[in-house]
Amino acid sequence: MVQWLTAEDAREQGPPAARSAGVPELATAAKRLGYAASLDEVGTVATVCAKEVLAAQHAALLRIEQQTCRVLAVAPGARDTREIDMSRAEFRAEDRPALNSLIRDRLPWVASAYDEDGTPFPPGDPRAGDEVEVETLLALGAAAAMAVPVEVNGTVWGEVYVTRNAPGERFGPTELAAATVLAGLVGGAVARVDLEAQVRHLVADDPLTGLVNRRIADAAAEHALASGGETCIVMCDVDGLKRVNDELGHDAGDDLLRAVADVLRRISEGLPGATAARLGGDEFCVITSGHSLATVREVTARTVDTFPLPHAATLSFGISSTAIAGAVPASQLFRRADQAQYRAKRAHARLRAAAGPVTADPAVTAERLVVSVSAALADVRGGPVARLCALAAAAADTLGAGEWAVLRRRDDDEQADTVARGGDDGSRGEHVRLEAAYGTWLIEVSASATAAIAEPVPTTLGALTALAVVGAA
Template identity: 35%
Template sequence: MGDERRLRAVVELAQAMAAAQALPDVALAAAAGAREALGGAFAALSVLDAERGRLRVLVNEGALAEGEEAFPADESYPVGDFPEIAGEPRARVESLAEGASSDPRAEAQRRRGRACRVVAPAVLRGRVWGELQVARGPGEPEFTARDADFAAVLAAVVAAGLAQHERLAEARRLAFTDALTGLANRRAVDIRLDEAVERHRSTGAVVSLVVCDINGLKRVNDTYGHAAGDRLLERFGAVLALCAASVPGALAGRLGGDEFCLLADGTGLADVERAARDLCRRAGELDVGSGVACGIASTAEAVGPVSSARRLFRLADAAQYRAKAAGSREPVVAGRGGAGGEAVALADAPGAPGGDRRGLRGRARPAPGEEATPR
C-alpha cells in the first residue's frame, strides 16, 4: 500500500471511530479500519484489565474461525505473556508457524488458521490501554517491519479515538445524570418521555409515568442540616433505582429538589403499579423523612388522549398531589376513581399550567402534619 493510500486509511479509521457511539461500536470500527489499512484477513482489539492482570478481547473482526465470536464474553490472556504490554510498548511482526512463538494468543491464532500477524499496543495518556493486532492467512504475504511501523501509527489513532470516546461519554454522562443521586436528570427524562409519547401516538404503545415527592425533606434539612437532607435524597434515589429495576426498560430520574420519577415505555401498567407500591413501602421504612407521595399517569387508563409529554406530566403530577393531600401510603393512579378521578379533573381544569409543574402546588392541600410552605 502506497503512502497516499495509507494516509487515506488513517483518516477513514479516525472518521469511523468518531462516528461510533457505544464502546463495542468504537472497538469494531477500530479493528475493521486497521484490518483494511494493513490488508489483513482478521483483526482484534483487546483492552488491558489491570486488576485481573489479563488482556481481554473486546472484538474479533474479519474472517472468523469456527467457534470464534465477534464480541467474546470472556476471551482473555495473562498480561505477562505480552512483552509489548508488560515491558516497553512496541509494535512487532510475528510468524504464527508452529513453535515460532510462546505467546498463548499467537498459538490461539495459529490454531485458527492464521499464518502471521502484526501487533501494536494502544497507548492512552502515557499508559498501555490495550492491543491492536491484524493477521493474515496461509499463502498471503508476511507482514514487514514497515507494516509494524504503520501498525504503530494506527494504534496511536485508535488510542486517540478511544480518548475522544471517553471524553464524549463523560460529557454525555454529566449532561444527562443527576450529580447527587446518579439517576437520570430532568433533561434525560424529558427526551425519553418525548420519544415514548411519540411512539404511543404512532403505535399505541403504553407509556406510564410515576411522579413522586419525598415527604418531610424540609423538616430533615431544618432539624439535621442539609447534609442529612442530601443523604435522604441519595438513599431514596437508591430505593427508586432498585424498584425501577423490576420494570423492564424503566428509567429512574430526579426531576429536581425532592421530586423524582419513574418512566416506563412499552410495559404493562400492572408492573409499574407494583414497583410504585414497593417504592412507597420502602420509602416509608427509611429512618429519616416521612415516606413519599406517588402519582401515576398511564395511557393504559381512561385519562383521555395523551398527545404530548406535557399532558402526561400534568396528570402524574396532579395524581401525586392528590396522594399527598390524602396522606396516602399507596400510589394514586390518574383516571381511576376517587382521588384518581380528581387528578384528571385537576390536570384538565381551565387554566391548568402547561409546562410549569409547580403551578399545580396551590391546587392541593398538604396532608395533615405536612408543611404548607414551599420546600
C-alpha cells in the first residue's frame, strides 16, 4: 500500500521523503481547480492549495498586465496590517528585477532572508536572491518567498506567490517543481473559465447592446414565475428608430439602441434581481421578481423620464404582472405586457401629434458627451492634435452628426488654420455647429438638428477641450 506524504511531512523527514512532497495535495488541487466556475473561485482555490502543497504560511495569486503586477486573491486566514497593505499595492516590473525576469524570461524566483541555520544573510549576499524581494520579505516579517509564472494561452498571465515565516525554512528545488506544476494547473483553470465566459457571452448576450437575448429572457421569466413571488414583465419599444435610421443613418440608429440599453440597465439597477434583455429589433424587456407592480411602474417611468433618448426618440413601455394576470405561463405574461406596450405606443403618438416635437435633455447629452470623450481620450497617447482629433470625433458622433475639425489660431492674428478634419460631411441630415477653444486650439463639431445642445453641453465641450490640451504628452 502506498502512503502519500504531505509537504509538511516531507520537510520533517528530509530530502528522500521530499521527492513525494505535495503529490496528494497537487491531485486535490487539480480536482478543485477543475470545479472552479469563475476567476474568483480559481483565485481562492489556487491560494489555498498553494499553502497546502508548498507548506507555506501565506499565498497569493497575482495578475500581471502591462508590466504591472497586482494581487488578485489571497489565501484566507489571519493577516497583519503589513500583509493587508501589500495586498492592495501594485508592483511595476521596472522596479523589481525578479518580476521583470519572470515576465520576460518566464523564470520563477526564490528569495530568502536567512540560510538553512536561521542565520541572516548579509546585505548583497547572492545566496539570498534578488535584493528587492529580500527587502520585501523583511518588510512583511517573512523569511522566504517564491514566485512562479502562471501562463495562459502562451503568455505570462500572472504569478503564484508564497512565503514562509520561520528563519531557515527556505524553498528548495522540490517545492519549486511542485509550484511549477501548480501554476500550470492554475493557468489551465484560468483559460477554461475565460473561455466559458466568452461562450456564455456569445450565446447569451446581444452583441450590439450587451443585454441578454430572448433565450435568456425566457429563462429568466420562467425562473421568476417558479420563485413564487410577484413577477412583472416590462415590454419596451423604441419610437422613432426608423426615422433615425432613414434620416441619420444606421450608425446613429445603433447608437440609439445602445442608449435604450443604457436606460434599461438603469431600470434594472433600481429593481434588484431584474433582467434586462433585447428581444430583437427595437423590442426590449425587463423581467422582475419580488417587486410589486406599483414599484416596477414607478421605477420604470422615473428612469425613462430622467434619461431621454437622443434624436427625439422616445420609449414606450407596458407592464404585466402575476398580481393581476394570476398564475399564467410566461408566454402569456409576455403577450399581456406587449399589448400594454402597444397601447402606450399609440398614446405616445397622439401626444406627439398634439404637442409637437420632443427634444432630449441637454444635461443627459452632456453626460453622454463626457462618457464618450473620456473613453476616446483614454486610448490616445501623444500631443494635442491627436487628443483633440479623438475628442472631436467622439463628440461629433455622440451629437449625431459626425463632421468635425481641429484648428489652430495664428500668433499674429485671429485667423485659424485647419489642422485636421473628419466625419461624413453632414450626410446624417440637417445639423448645427458647436465650437470650443482652449489657448490657440479650436475645435468645430457638428450636431444633429434634433440633438439637445443647450447648456450645459457647450460648457462641457469647452472643459473637455481644455482637458485634451492640458493632458497632452
